[in-house]
Amino acid sequence: MLHIVACIKQVPDTKIIKMNPKTNTMDRRTAPAILNPYDAHAVEEAVRIKNRYGGHVSVVTMGPPPAVNAIKTCIEIGADEGYLITDRRFAGADTLATSYAVTKAIEKIAKIKPVDLIICGKMSIDGDTGQVGPGIARRLDIPPLTSVNKVEEINQEEGFAIVHRKLEEGYEVVKSTLPCLFSVEKTINEVPYSPLPNMLKAARYKPHIWSVDDLEDVDIKQLGLKGSPTIVSKVWAPQKPAGGTFFEGSPAAQVEQLLSVLFEKKELFETKGEV
Numbered sequence: 001m002l003h004i005v006a007c008i009k010q011v012p013d014t015k016i017i018k019m020n021p022k023t024n025t026m027d028r029r030t031a032p033a034i035l036n037p038y039d040a041h042a043v044e045e046a047v048r049i050k051n052r053y054g055g056h057v058s059v060v061t062m063g064p065p066p067a068v069n070a071i072k073t074c075i076e077i078g079a080d081e082g083y084l085i086t087d088r089r090f091a092g093a094d095t096l097a098t099s100y101a102v103t104k105a106i107e108k109i110a111k112i113k114p115v116d117l118i119i120c121g122k123m124s125i126d127g128d129t130g131q132v133g134p135g136i137a138r139r140l141d142i143p144p145l146t147s148v149n150k151v152e153e154i155n156q157e158e159g160f161a162i163v164h165r166k167l168e169e170g171y172e173v174v175k176s177t178l179p180c181l182f183s184v185e186k187t188i189n190e191v192p193y194s195p196l197p198n199m200l201k202a203a204r205y206k207p208h209i210w211s212v213d214d215l216e217d218v219d220i221k222q223l224g225l226k227g228s229p230t231i232v233s234k235v236w237a238p239q240k241p242a243g244g245t246f247f248e249g250s251p252a253a254q255v256e257q258l259l260s261v262l263f264e265k266k267e268l269f270e271t272k273g274e275v
């Protein structure tokens with residue numbers, strides 16, 4: 001039976017979040033926390049592979065205690081088990097420290113049930129780096145297959161996977177040994193509405209919650225802020241373009257406003273004899 005681990009992250013909904021105009025940082029209180037949309041596709045693909053070949057889907061996340069809700073969303077999609085690693089010592093982690101902590105969690109999950117495949121989203125919508133997946137693969141010394149937009153075959157007996165990787169023009173077909181790690185494009189699948197039994201299961205589901213002390217062979221220096229060489233030297237919001245006119249209201253109202261500006265300009269040119 002295949003064991004697939006999907007790595008997921010809870011993120012603020014960046015469609016709703018507002019910037020603090022004084023500090024130019026995201027005001028996280030203004031947006032609800034959601035499952036990173038790319039990760040919903042990662043979990044959906046893991047569930048599809050399970051339904052095709054038989055198997056078990058675990059999800060794992062490093063985050064604060066409310067990240068339990070993101071795990072519940074994954075159970076609604078069809079995941080079987082969820083693991084949250086949460087501890088103040090993880091706080092302030094950049095992508096290097098995040099990939100280290102998540103790798104330690106996967107190593108522990110693999111002791112419970114050996115892991116054949118790890119699936120990540122292409123990127124998170126708040127960090128946007130796309131570094132965590134390849135970072136995990138590097139640490140586990142398994143092949144990273146990025147930009148996967150179709151899973152052609154998973155053959156556990158012969159130990160290989162065949163996938164399509166999206167390229168700028170077209171795609172390439174890649175065969176890899178198992179275990180390996182995919183990071184998936186949103187185009188890989190559509191996430192359907194969850195069936196009622198999954199929703200009921202999710203409502204009652206209690207994920208496994210681990211602290212740093214529950215993981216094995218952890219080098220504390222590689223966790224959290226201490227293990228994060230990234231320095232964010234400045235954060236700023238892009239300048240609004242100077243000049244111009246901002247239209248408000250419904251699209252129809254905005255078209256009206258645009259037309260009246262254009263007519264005004266036309267009249268001006270006509271009086272100057274330029275048209």
Ligand SMILES: Cc1cc2nc3c(=O)[nH]c(=O)nc-3n(C[C@H](O)[C@H](O)[C@H](O)COP(=O)(O)OP(=O)(O)OC[C@H]3O[C@@H](n4cnc5c(N)ncnc54)[C@H](O)[C@@H]3O)c2cc1C
Nearest residue numbers: 007062092093094095098120121123124127129130131132
């Ligand atoms: C100095 C510094 C301090 C930071 N402090 C914090 C902090 O205190 N709290 C905080 O929330 N963020 C913090 N961040 C942001 C944090 O480092 C990143 O969000 C995190 O490392 C993931 O990187 P990313 O968002 O670019 O993910 P990407 O690499 O774009 O994500 C790709 C995929 O990796 C997987 N993935 C990403 N993150 C996780 C995760 N946490 N658990 C499991 N799988 C995951 C998902 O499958 C995701 O789709 C900090 C960043 C810096 C630079």
